[in-house]
Amino acid sequence: MSDHFESLFGAMDGPRPLDPAFQEGLERAMAETASGRSSVPWSIDRPRQLPHGAFERILAVLLRRRRRLLASPKLVAAVAAVSLVAATTYVVTDRLGSRRSGDRGPIVAAPTTTPSVSPSPSPAPTKHAEPNGPSTLRGFASSAQFLAYVRTEGLRQNTGFGIPGSVEQGRGGFSPSPGSPPAAMPLPSSPSTAPYSQTNVQEAGVDEPDIVKTDGRHMVVVTGGVLRVYDVRQGPRLTDSMDLDARMDDRAFLVGDTVVVLGTRFQAPKAAAQITHVESRVWTSVRAFSIADPAKIRQVSSMDVEGELVDARLVAGIVRMVVRSPALGPEPADQGNYIEKDMKKAEAANARAIRASTVGDWVPHFVTKRPGAAATTGHLYDWSAISRPPGRPGLAMLSLITFDPDDPRPDNAVAVIGAGDFLYASTTNVYVTSTEVDEEPSLVTRIHKFDIADPARARYVASGEVRGRLLNQFAMSEYAGRLRVAATRSRFGQEPESSSSSVTVLSDRQGRLVVAGSVGNLGKGERIYSVRFVGPTAYVVTFRELDPLYVVDLRKPNRPRVRGLLKIPGYSEYLHPISTASLLGVGRDASKTGQAKGLQVSLFDVSDPTDPRRVDVMLQGAYGYSGLEHDHHAFLYWAPEKLVVIPAVLSSSGETVSFVGALAFTVDDDGIGTPTRISHEGRSGTGKGEPPSILRSVVVGQRLLTISTEGVLVSDLETLDDRAWAPFPN
Numbered sequence: 001m002s003d004h005f006e007s008l009f010g011a012m013d014g015p016r017p018l019d020p021a022f023q024e025g026l027e028r029a030m031a032e033t034a035s036g037r038s039s040v041p042w043s044i045d046r047p048r049q050l051p052h053g054a055f056e057r058i059l060a061v062l063l064r065r066r067r068r069l070l071a072s073p074k075l076v077a078a079v080a081a082v083s084l085v086a087a088t089t090y091v092v093t094d095r096l097g098s099r100r101s102g103d104r105g106p107i108v109a110a111p112t113t114t115p116s117v118s119p120s121p122s123p124a125p126t127k128h129a130e131p132n133g134p135s136t137l138r139g140f141a142s143s144a145q146f147l148a149y150v151r152t153e154g155l156r157q158n159t160g161f162g163i164p165g166s167v168e169q170g171r172g173g174f175s176p177s178p179g180s181p182p183a184a185m186p187l188p189s190s191p192s193t194a195p196y197s198q199t200n201v202q203e204a205g206v207d208e209p210d211i212v213k214t215d216g217r218h219m220v221v222v223t224g225g226v227l228r229v230y231d232v233r234q235g236p237r238l239t240d241s242m243d244l245d246a247r248m249d250d251r252a253f254l255v256g257d258t259v260v261v262l263g264t265r266f267q268a269p270k271a272a273a274q275i276t277h278v279e280s281r282v283w284t285s286v287r288a289f290s291i292a293d294p295a296k297i298r299q300v301s302s303m304d305v306e307g308e309l310v311d312a313r314l315v316a317g318i319v320r321m322v323v324r325s326p327a328l329g330p331e332p333a334d335q336g337n338y339i340e341k342d343m344k345k346a347e348a349a350n351a352r353a354i355r356a357s358t359v360g361d362w363v364p365h366f367v368t369k370r371p372g373a374a375a376t377t378g379h380l381y382d383w384s385a386i387s388r389p390p391g392r393p394g395l396a397m398l399s400l401i402t403f404d405p406d407d408p409r410p411d412n413a414v415a416v417i418g419a420g421d422f423l424y425a426s427t428t429n430v431y432v433t434s435t436e437v438d439e440e441p442s443l444v445t446r447i448h449k450f451d452i453a454d455p456a457r458a459r460y461v462a463s464g465e466v467r468g469r470l471l472n473q474f475a476m477s478e479y480a481g482r483l484r485v486a487a488t489r490s491r492f493g494q495e496p497e498s499s500s501s502s503v504t505v506l507s508d509r510q511g512r513l514v515v516a517g518s519v520g521n522l523g524k525g526e527r528i529y530s531v532r533f534v535g536p537t538a539y540v541v542t543f544r545e546l547d548p549l550y551v552v553d554l555r556k557p558n559r560p561r562v563r564g565l566l567k568i569p570g571y572s573e574y575l576h577p578i579s580t581a582s583l584l585g586v587g588r589d590a591s592k593t594g595q596a597k598g599l600q601v602s603l604f605d606v607s608d609p610t611d612p613r614r615v616d617v618m619l620q621g622a623y624g625y626s627g628l629e630h631d632h633h634a635f636l637y638w639a640p641e642k643l644v645v646i647p648a649v650l651s652s653s654g655e656t657v658s659f660v661g662a663l664a665f666t667v668d669d670d671g672i673g674t675p676t677r678i679s680h681e682g683r684s685g686t687g688k689g690e691p692p693s694i695l696r697s698v699v700v701g702q703r704l705l706t707i708s709t710e711g712v713l714v715s716d717l718e719t720l721d722d723r724a725w726a727p728f729p730n
Contacts, residue, residue, distance in 0.1 A: 138387060138388050138389070138390065139384070139386065139387050139388075140383050140384070140386060140388075142383070143359050143382070143383045145383075146359060146362075146383040146386060147357070147358070147359050147362075147383075149388075150329070150357070150362045150395060151354055151355060151357060153392070153394065153395050154327075154329050154354040154357070154395060155351060155354055155355070157327070157394075157395065158347060158350050158351055158354060159347060159350075160335055160342075160343035160344065160346040160347040160350070161332055161335060161346070162329070162330075162331075162332025162333070162350050163327040163329050163332075163350075163395060164327065194216060194233075194700060194701030194702075195216070195640070195699075195701065196214055196215070196216040196232075196698070196699060196700045196701070197214075197636060197638055197697075197698055197699040197700075198214075199212075199213065199633055200632060200633055200634075200635045200636065200637070201633075202424070202473060202474060202632075203425065203426055203427070205315065205316075205427045206313050206314070206315055206425050206426065206427060207253060207313065207314035207315075208311075208312075208313060208314075208633070209251035209252055209253050209260075209262050209311075209312050209314075210251055210252065210633045210696070211223055211250070211251055211252070211633075211695060211696065212695070212696040212698060212707050213252055213253065213254035213259075214232060214254070214698050214700060215254055216232070216233075216700060217231070217232065217233055218230065218231065218232065218239075218254070218291060218294060219232045219236060219698065219700075219705070219712075220252055220254050220259050220291075221707055221712075222244070222250045222251060222252050222261060223695065223707075223709060223728075224709065224728075225243060225244045225245060225250070226241055226242070226243055226244060226728075227241060227242045227243075227244055227250075227252075227259065227261060227289065227297065228240075228241045228728070229241070229259075229291050229294050229297060230712070230726075231294060232698075232700045232705070233700075235714075235724075235726065236705065236712050236714065236724075236726050237726075238726065238729070239294035239295050240291075240294060240295055240296055240297045241297070241729070242289070242297045242299075244261060244263070244287075245265070249263055249264050250262065250263035251263070253312075253314050253319065253405060255314065255317060255405040255406075257290055257291050257292040258288055258289070258290060258291075258300075258405050258406050259288070259289045259290075259291055259297075260286065260287070260288050260289075260319065260405045260408065261285075261286070261287045261288075261289065262284070262285070262286055262309060262312055262321065263284075263285045263309070264282055264283070264284060264285065264308060264309055265282070265283045265284075265285050265304070266282055266283075267283070268281070268283055268304075268306075269283065269285075269304045269367045269369075269375075271367045271369065271375035271377055272304065272306075272365060272367050272377060281306060281307075281326070282307065282308045283304050283305065283306055283307070284304065284305045284306075284307055284308065284309040284321075284323045285302070285303075285304050286302065286303040286304070286305070286321070286403075286408045287299060287301075287302045287303075287408075288300050288301045288302070288405060288406060288407070288408055299371060300370070300371070300406070300407075301368065301369065301370045301371075301406075301407055301408055302368065302369045302370075302408070303366060303367070303368045303369075303403070303408040303409060303410065304366065304367045304368075305323050305364060305365075305366050305380065305399070305401065305410065306325055306328075306364040306365045306366070306380075307323040307324055307325030307326075307364050307397070307399065308323065308324050308325070308326075309321070309322075309323055310322040310323060310324050310398075310420045310421070310422075310423055310432065311422070311423035311473070312423075313423070313425040313430065314405070315425065315427055315452060316427070316455060317404075317405070317455075318402060318403070318404065318405075318452075318455045319402070319403050319404075319405055319408070320400060320401075320402055320425065320430055320450075320452055320458060321400070321401045321402075321403070322398065322399070322400050322401075322420055322423050322430070322432055323364070323398075323399045323401065324396060324397070324398050324399075324419055324420040325364040325396060325397040325398075325399065326396050327394065327395035327396055328361065328362050328363070328364065328395070328397065329353075329354060329357060329361055329362055329395065330350070330353035330354060330356075330357050330361050331353075332346070332350055333345075333346040333349035333350050333353070334346065359382070359383060360379060362395070362397075363379045363380060363381065363382070363383075363386075363397070364379065364380045364397060364399060365377065365378065365379055365380070366378060366379070366380050366410045368408070368409055368410070380399055380401070380410050380413045380415070381399075381410075381413050381414065381415055385413065385414050385415060386414075386415045386416070386417065387414075387415070387416045387417070387460045388416060388417040388418070389416065389417070389418060389446060389448070389463040390463075393416075393417045393418040393446075394417065394418065394419070395417070396417070396418060396419045396420075397415050397416075397417060398415060398416050398417070398418050398419065398420045398432060398434075398448065399413050399414070399415045400413065400414050400415070400430060400432070400450050400458045400460075401413045402452070402455075402456065402457050402458050411457075412456060412457035412458075414450070414457070414458055414459065414460050415460075416432075416448050416460055416463070418434050418446060418448065419434035419436075420432045420433070420434055421433050421434050421435055421445075421470070422470060422472055422473045422475075422476070423473060424473045424474075424476035424477070424478075425452070426478040428451065428452060428453045429449055429450065429451055429452060429478060430449070430450040430452050430458065431447055431448065431449050431450075431476055431478075431483060432447070432448045432450070433445050433446065433447050433448075433470055433476070434446045434448075435469050435470070441491065442467065442468075442489065442490065442491050443467075443468055443469045443489070443490065444465050444466070444467055444468070445465060445466050445467075445468060445469060445470050445485075445487060446463065446464075446465050447463065447464050447465060447466070447476075447483070447485070447506070447513055448460065448462075448463050449461050449462040449463070449464075449483070449508065449513060461508065461511060462508045462511050462512060462513050463511075463512070463513060464506055464512060464513020464514060465513075466485050466487050466502075466504050466506070466515075467487065467489045467502075468487030468488050468489035468490070468501070468502065469487060469488055469489075469490075470485065470486070470487050471486070471488070471527075471528045471529070471530070471531060472531075474530070474531050474532065474533075474632075475487065475528070475531045477533030477538075479533065479535070479536065479554070480536075480557075481507075481508075482505050482506060482507050482508075482516060482557055483505070483506045483508075483513065484503060484504070484505050484506075484533055484538060484554060485503070485504045485505075485506060486501065486502070486503050486504075486528055486531045486538060486540055487501065487502060487504070487528075488500070488501045488523075488527040488528045488542075489501065489502065489520075490527070498525075499523075499524070499525060499526065499527055500520060500521050500522060500523060500524045500525075500526075501520070501522040501523050501526070501527065501528050501540065501542055502518055502519060502520035502521070502522060503518065503519050503522070503538050503540065503552050503554070503560055504517070504518040505517045505518065505554060505557040505558075505560060507557070516557045516558050517556070517557050517558040517559055517560050518560065519552060519560040519561055519562060522540060522542060522548075522550050522552075522562070523540075523542025523543075523544075523548055523550075525544055526542040526543055526544040526548070527542060527543070527544075528540060528541065528542055529541045529542060529543045529571045529572065529573050529587070530571075530572050530573050530574055530575045530585070530587070531575070532575035532576070532577065532583070533554075534577050534583075536553070536554045536555040537551065537552065537553060537554060537606075537609065538550075538551075538552040538554055538560075539551060539552075539575055539583060539606070540552060541571060541572045541573075541575065541585070541587075543570075543571035543590075543594075544594055548565055548566070548567050549565070549566040549567075549568070549572070549585075549604065549612055550562055550564070550565055551563045551564035551565070551606060551609045551610075551612050553609060563609040563610050564606075564608070564609050564610045564611055564612045565612070566604070566612040566613065566614065568602070568614055569589060569590055569591075569592075570587060570588055570589040570590040570596075570597070570600050570602075571587045571588060571590060572585030572586060572587040572600075572602060573586065573587040573588070573628065573629045574586040574587065574626075574628040574629070574632065574635065576635065576637060578603075578637070578667055578668070578669070579668075579669055580607075581605060581606065581607035581669055582603060582604065582605060582606065582607075582667075582668075582669045583603075583604040583606050584601065584602070584603055584604075584644070584667060585600075585601070585602040585603075585604060586599075586600075586601050586602075586626055586628050586635075586646060587599075587600055587602075587629075588600050588624070588625060589619055596623075596625075597622065597623060598619050598620055598621040598622050598623055598624045598650070599619070599620040599621055599624035599625060599626055599648055599650060599663075600617065600618070600619055600620075601617065601618040601620075601646075601665075601672060602614050602616070602617050602618075603615050603616040603617070603667060603671060603672055605669070615670075615671065616670075616671040616672045617672075618665070618672045618675065620648060620650055620663065620675065621648075621650030621651055621652060621658070621659070622651060622652050622653065623650070623651040623652075623653075624648060624649060624650035624651060625648075625649055626646050626647055626648050626649075627646075627647040627649075627693070627695070628646055628647070633696065634646065634647050634695065634696060634697075636696075636697040636698070636699070638699045638717075641666070641717060641718070642666045642667060642668050643664060643665075643666055643699075643704075643717070644664070644665055644666070644667050645662050645663070645664045645678075645697040645704070645706070646662060646663055647661070647662050647693065647694050647695070648660075648661065648662060648663045648677075649693070657690075657691070659677060659679065660679065660681065660690070660691035660692070660693060660694075661677055661678050661679035661680065661681070661691070661694050661706075662677075662678045662679075662694040662697060662706055663675040663676070663677060663678075664676045664678055664697075664704070664720055676720045678694065678706055678713065678715065678720065679691065679694075680692045680694060680706070680708040680710055680711065680713055683710065683711065683713065683725050683727065684710045684711060684727045692708040692709040692710040692711075693708060693709055694706050694707070694708045695707055695708060695709065699717060701717075702716065702717045702718065703715065703716070703717055703723065704716070704717050704720065710727060710728055711725060711726050711727035711728050712725075712726040713725055713726075714726070
C-alpha cells in the first residue's frame with residue numbers, strides 16, 4: 001500500500017517521497033475503517049468502495065498537510081487518486097481473515113492493533129516503537145514508525161560499501177543439518193502400492209524437502225540441476241525429466257501428483273528487473289510441477305522471493321517456507337577507486353539515500369508466474385506484518401511464507417526482523433534461530449516461535465534466547481508444549497577449554513520464551529556433536545578426545561538432570577533410536593589425542609538411563625566418514641527388515657580412497673550385523689573419474705534402491721544382490 005501512496009501522492013509535488021507524517025495519518029484513517037469501526041466491513045476477497053466516513057477522514061488529512069499547500073487542481077487530483085486506490089486496488093484484511101482461490105493479487109494486511117488517529121511522530125525518532133502486543137513482541141504502529149526504525153538503524157550501520165550484508169549472497173541453499181532423526185516409518189500397503197520408505201525426518205507428520213521422494217508409485221530425483229521422475233512399481237523406469245537451470249541445491253516435496261522444487265538462484269528473475277533492490281542479491285525459487293501424466297512433466301506455477309532459503313516444512317499438506325533476506329535498503333553508491341576520498345563520498349551518498357528511502361526499499365520482493373500469464377510482482381508484506389524482538393535485531397528480514405503446493409503464492413507472509421540459521425517444526429509450531437555475538441563477548445542464540453495451527457497463515461507469537469550456539473535443527477525439540485534446546489556455550493574467539501554445553505527447557509509465557517529449567521556443564525572443554533530428543537529424554541554427545549554420551553532426564557521441565565554418562569573413544573555425529581531400549585550412533589573412531597580415524601557405528605543400550613552402555617561397535621576403514629555428518633536425509637532405517645543403509649567413504653591408508661558407496665547392515669537390540677558394501681563405481685560404463693557417491697537409499701516393496709550421482713541401482717531387499725541398473729541419461 002505504501003508504494004501505491006508514494007507513487008500517487010509523490011507525483012503531486014514532483015519527484016520526492018511522501019513525508020512520513022502525512023503517510024501515517026492517511027494509513028491510520030484507512031486502518032481505522034478496516035478494523036471494523038466502519039458500518040460496512042472490509043471484504044478480503046474483492047476490492048470495495050471506500051466508505052464515506054473514511055473518505056472524509058482522508059480528505060481531512062490531505063487538507064492538514066503542512067509541507068506545501070496544494071493548489072485546487074492538485075487537491076482534486078489527490079482525492080480522485082485516493083478514491084481510485086480504494087475502489088480498485090486496496091484490499092484490506094485482518095490477520096484472521098481468509099483468502100479465496102480466485103483472488104490472485106497480494107494481500108495487504110491491516111495492523112493487528114488499530115492506533116487512534118493522533119498527531120504523527122517525527123519522521124526520524126530515535127526511540128523504538130512501543131510493544132505492539134504482549135511482553136517482548138514488538139510491532140510497528142504505522143509505516144512511519146517502521147520507516148523511522150530502518151532509517152535510524154541503516155544510518156547506524158552505513159559504510160562506504162553500504163549497509164553490511166546488503167549485497168551479500170549468503171551461503172545459498174539449505175544449512176547443513178546433521179543430527180539424529182527418527183526412524184523412517186513404512187506406510188501401510190494398498191492395492192496400488194507396495195510398502196515404501198519415506199524421507200528420514202525429525203518429527204512424525206512434518207515432512208522435509210529432499211533430493212529424492214517416493215510415494216510407492218513414483219520416485220522423484222532432483223540432482224545436478226535436473227528433475228527426473230521414475231515409475232518404481234516395476235522398474236525403476238524413467239518416465240520424463242526436466243532441466244532446472246543447473247542449481248545444485250534444489251530439493252523437493254512430493255504431494256500427490258505435484259512436485260514442489262525449492263532452490264536458490266543468484267540472479268533475479270526477469271520479471272523482477274524493475275523492482276529488485278540490488279541485482280546481485282540471492283533469490284529463493286519455488287516451482288510447482290504436475291506429474292499427473294508421468295510421461296510429461298508440466299510446470300504449473302512458480303514463485304521467486306528475494307532472499308536466501310533457510311528451510312521448509314510440509315505439514316498437513318501446506319508448505320511453510322522460511323527465507324532470510326539480508327539488510328535491504330537503497331542500492332549502495334559506487335565506491336570509485338576505493339581510496340579514502342571516494343569511500344567518504346560513497347558513504348555520504350549512501351546516507352542521503354537512506355534518509356530518502358521509502359518503506360518499499362526495506363521489504364523483500366516476490367514474483368509469481370503461471371505459464372501463459374503475466375507475472376505478478378510486489379512486496380511480500382507491508383509494515384503491519386513485521387515484528388521485531390527487543391534490543392537491536394538489525395535490518396535483516398526473516399520471512400515465513402505459507403502456501404499451497406499446487407499454487408505457490410506469498411499470501412499472508414509474516415516477518416520478524418533478524419537473521420535465520422536453523423528451522424525446527426512440530427505439527428503446530430515453527431521455530432527459527434539466529435546466532436549472534438553479545439556483549440560479553442559470547443554467543444547467544446535467538447529463537448523465534450511461529451504458530452502454524454491455522455493452515456492458511458502463520459502467526460509470530462514469541463521470542464527468546466539461550467546462551468551458546470546450536471549445532472543444527474536437532475538441537476531443538478518440542479514436547480508437552482515446551483521447547484527443549486541443547487547448546488554449546490563458549491567465549492567468542494577464545495580457546496575451546498572455555499566451552500561447555502547445556503540443555504534448557506523454554507516455556508511460552510505471554511509472548512516470551514522464558515527458561516523453565518536448565519542443566520549445564522556438559523562436556524567441559526568440548527562441544528556438542530549430536531543431539532537426539534526422544535520423548536522426555538535428551539541424548540547429547542560432546543567430544544574433544546573422548547565421546548561422552550549424556551542421558552538427560554526432562555520429565556520435570558523445571559528440574560532437568562543428567563541421569564547417566566558413558567565415555568568411549570571417538571564420537572557420534574548422528575543418533576537414531578532403534579527401539580525404546582537402543583540408540584544407534586554413527587560417527588568416527590578417534591585416537592587418544594582426539595584425531596579422527598575410521599567410520600564408527602555404535603549401538604547403545606539406554607534401557608537404564610542411569611547406566612547407558614555400548615553393546616556393539618562396527619569399525620570400517622582406517623579412515624572414513626559418512627555423508628550423515630552433513631545431511632540426515634541420507635540415513636535409511638527400514639524397520640520391517642531391521643535394515644540400516646548409510647553412505648560411506650573409506651580409506652585404508654588415509655591417502656587414497658578405497659571405497660565409495662553405501663554400507664547396508666541389520667541392527668537390533670542385540671547387536672550390529674555384518675555390513676554389505678554397495679557401490680555404483682563403473683556401472684555407467686565410463687570407468688573414468690571419481691567413484692560416484694551414493695546420496696540416498698529407498699525401499700519399495702522387496703527392493704532396495706540406491707541413488708547416486710550417476711544413476712539408480714536396484715538390489716534385492718533380502719539378499720542385497722544386484723537386480724538392475726538405471727543410469728542417468730547424459
